[in-house]
Amino acid sequence: MALKSVLRRMTLLDRAIVMVLGMFAGSLLLGINSRAPGENILVEREGKIIFTAPLKEEREIRLKGIRGEAVLIVREGGAEMIEAPCPRKVCMGMGRIDQDGEIIACVPNGLLVRIEGGNEPEKTYDVLSR
Amino acid sequence: MRYSRFFILLLPAAALAAFLFWRFGAAGEESVVRRQFLMGTLVEITVPAAPSGTADAVDRAFAEMRRVEELMRPDGPGSEAAAITAAEGPIEVGSETAEVIALGMKVARLSGGGFDMGLGRLKTLWGIETEHPRVPKPEEILSALEGTGPEDLMTDGNRVLKSDPRLAVDLGAIAKGFAIDRAAEILRNSGVTRAVVNAGGDLCVIGDRGDRPWRIGIQHPRDPGALLATLSLENVSVVTSGDYERFFEAQGQRYHHLFDPRTGYPAGLAQSMTVVAPSAALADALATAAFVLGPEQGLALLKEFSQVEGLLVAADGTIFISEGLREKVEWP
Numbered sequence: 001m002a003l004k005s006v007l008r009r010m011t012l013l014d015r016a017i018v019m020v021l022g023m024f025a026g027s028l029l030l031g032i033n034s035r036a037p038g039e040n041i042l043v044e045r046e047g048k049i050i051f052t053a054p055l056k057e058e059r060e061i062r063l064k065g066i067r068g069e070a071v072l073i074v075r076e077g078g079a080e081m082i083e084a085p086c087p088r089k090v091c092m093g094m095g096r097i098d099q100d101g102e103i104i105a106c107v108p109n110g111l112l113v114r115i116e117g118g119n120e121p122e123k124t125y126d127v128l129s130r
Numbered sequence: 131m132r133y134s135r136f137f138i139l140l141l142p143a144a145a146l147a148a149f150l151f152w153r154f155g156a157a158g159e160e161s162v163v164r165r166q167f168l169m170g171t172l173v174e175i176t177v178p179a180a181p182s183g184t185a186d187a188v189d190r191a192f193a194e195m196r197r198v199e200e201l202m203r204p205d206g207p208g209s210e211a212a213a214i215t216a217a218e219g220p221i222e223v224g225s226e227t228a229e230v231i232a233l234g235m236k237v238a239r240l241s242g243g244g245f246d247m248g249l250g251r252l253k254t255l256w257g258i259e260t261e262h263p264r265v266p267k268p269e270e271i272l273s274a275l276e277g278t279g280p281e282d283l284m285t286d287g288n289r290v291l292k293s294d295p296r297l298a299v300d301l302g303a304i305a306k307g308f309a310i311d312r313a314a315e316i317l318r319n320s321g322v323t324r325a326v327v328n329a330g331g332d333l334c335v336i337g338d339r340g341d342r343p344w345r346i347g348i349q350h351p352r353d354p355g356a357l358l359a360t361l362s363l364e365n366v367s368v369v370t371s372g373d374y375e376r377f378f379e380a381q382g383q384r385y386h387h388l389f390d391p392r393t394g395y396p397a398g399l400a401q402s403m404t405v406v407a408p409s410a411a412l413a414d415a416l417a418t419a420a421f422v423l424g425p426e427q428g429l430a431l432l433k434e435f436s437q438v439e440g441l442l443v444a445a446d447g448t449i450f451i452s453e454g455l456r457e458k459v460e461w462p
Contacts, residue, residue: 112167130372
């Protein structure tokens with residue numbers, strides 16, 4: 001067979017190089033697959049997690065904040081604040097989040113909604129000044 | 131060329147060891163990221179490759195910011211700013227409040243009144259951060275500005291004196307920066323050599339990012355999803371003031387929260403002003419002052435201070451950048 005013929009003609013160094021290249025390719029695959037598999041929604045109030053659930057499970061959540069009740073909706077792999085008790089409703093204006101690391105911050109109501117897990121999109125900066 | 135069997139076997143073993151170190155070697159040095167709502171914004175402290183004990187240091191940094199917030203907020207029983215507002219004569223305050231006021235007065239003086247810590251009554255009048263903002267009548271604005279100006283506060287050691295008993299002190303344009311500085315100092319004193327203290331986009335970076343400087347994105351003032359620029363910096367504070375942060379609309383016109391203390395109306399010469407400075411308190415005050423003064427006077431003001439640089443977007447969208455930032459900026 002052709003493969004046997006190739007193997008017979010390979011030196012020990014050739015085989016070592018092939019092994020190293022194979023390990024490198026395998027490590028890349030392992031690296032990609034070892035990212036956090038979960039894609040969860042987390043809600044924090046006063047630094048404590050008060051709610052967490054898989055993002056793929058669609059639901060409507062009523063959250064008690066400092067100023068009153070807010071409503072978060074989880075659907076189609078994303079989350080969005082649809083009701084807020086504060087007058088300016090900035091958190092509703094933040095729209096939908098669906099990527100790892102994205103947040104909805106309701107400052108007056110003391111609620112922080114964030115997404116964890118999955119593959120974070122590559123950013124060109126470490127921190128944003130605004 | 132002949133190779134010994136030992137060397138040939140060593141090659142894949144070394145590659146395997148390198149991979150394992152890359153993949154798992156830094157397992158004991160994970161990043162610490164904590165967030166808290168403080169000073170009316172979301173504060174995030176990030177320590178990459180954090181040594182043990184970092185979480186405690188981060189908790190102490192947050193506690194320190196909360197203490198500064200209580201000390202310098204415009205109202206509340208523990209607030210020295212509120213005590214100054216209520217005082218009818220000279221008042222003794224703590225060294226930190228006196229230090230912040232002295233720094234603010236320096237910026238007020240050098241900016242010719244482009245920065246003012248006595249705008250409490252004006253801010254209450256506009257109510258931009260309340261449920262019912264409104265455009266006040268011109269006579270109301272004139273009345274709220276009485277007693278304000280670049281010399282409206284004086285310090286003598288820890289004693290503070292107002293030029294007018296009615297003056298309402300508001301340290302909002304400098305206290306957040308001071309709180310960031312205090313948090314950064316707690317982290318440094320705890321042995322943290324790399325970190326970011328980010329209070330709603332006003333920030334201090336400690337050290338570098340490891341193999342490179344920190345990359346600090348600057349938000350575009352007219353496109354919330356886009357970057358204006360990226361700055362590569364180490365060991366500095368960066369504060370941006372923009373007309374897009376807090377505003378309301380009335381009769382088709384937009385009114386934002388950065389007032390020109392000389393007129394009592396929102397300043398109209400800039401869209402955003404980013405200041406890079408050795409301390410966040412200084413960057414905070416200068417970002418507000420230079421925003422108010424606009425491109426020419428604003429960038430001239432920054433030159434009065436050592437190691438201070440700036441990036442300004444004028445009202446017509448023209449971008450101005452100071453000399454010292456030109457080699458550190460990357461445009462999208």
